[in-house]
Amino acid sequence: MAAQLQFNDVTLGYDRHPAVHHLNGEVAPGALLAIVGPNGAGKSTLFRGIVGILKPLAGAILTGDLDVRDIAYLPQSADIDRSFPISVFDFVGTGLWRSTGFFGGMGDRRSREKIAQALAAVGLSGFENRGIGTLSGGQMQRLLFARVLLQDARLIVLDEPLNAIDAKTSDDLLALVRRWHAEKRTVLAALHDMDLVRANFPETLLLARGPVAWGKTADVLTAEHLLEARRMCEAFDDSAGACLVHDVPSRAA
Known part of the structure; x- marks a missing residue:
């Protein structure tokens, strides 16, 4: 089965300062994938790259036969001008x-x-x-x-869709996510609640400016991996320039 999304050694960033480094991997059609990581891990940056708002500094994001009409993007609510x-x-x-x-x-x-x-x-x-x-x-x-x-999109990208909302709303919206998954749509969601991820998402990408682990949620969300993700984010130098494509091999699988 052809991948719905393919990341080929992708580096993303702003003003030539990288925020996501050397991401390799594939997302299968119909996948339900959580993207997790500490604050500043690059989750929103990755999503902006997927939906075409942000062009990679290096590498490529391939969307197969999808075009812009096939992708739905739910940004963080803070990005919506509610005074409009x-x-x-x-x-x-x-x-x-x-x-x-x-x-x-x-x-x-x-x-x-x-x-x-x-x-x-x-x-x-x-x-x-x-x-x-x-x-x-x-x-x-x-x-x-x-x-x-x-x-009515085939690929749905949700940036922190359950952040700072009540339990009833969270449950209702998760039911919609499960509905989309049952309809064989591909759903990616950036989340912070690890218990919620473990209970609802079969696959997880743990991101910390670079990929820490990617695979079955139980295998990814280990204490060792979460500690490494925190260490990687804390050690990252925001003043660093854009790195070369082949500087560091990706650890995603």
Whole structure:
């Protein structure tokens, strides 16, 4: 089976300063993969590379037969400008832009029904006319998941989707992640709660500016690997220049 994603000695960074070093590996179609690591490990940087926001400094990220319409990206809620004057209904409707086009509109009955169904699926029926700035943290995450639902993507990339939300919201959103997995979509999620990862994600990549371990979650989330990840992040020099592609061999499998 051809890989859904392939990392060929990828180095990613900003202003020529690397944040993710020498990542090699493959993600199979339909995989449910957690990306974990200490703060500053490069998880968000990796996701920006996957969705095409950030170009690699070296190496390549291959997405096979996927194009931009096949990839849905849920950024961290902190990256959303909640002061922007847009309603819940219209914000979720932006998930249709890839199929209708920017000027395709959301006024036809079929589009409005899809938006209503997505809002119902995340428990936000009745919130349609509220501004996004009025939502709580948990409600905002539900909103972002509703937009992803409308995108109907084959590859779903979730950056800290369960951070700082209540247990009920976390459970509801995890149910959507399991639904996507059951539908054979490929789901990648950056997470911090190791118990949650162990309970829900069969595969894990442990990242610490470079790959520490990648494989079955039980084999990756060992005390030894987690300690090494912390040590690697603490030892990293933020002033370092971009490294050469063949400087250090990748440890991912």
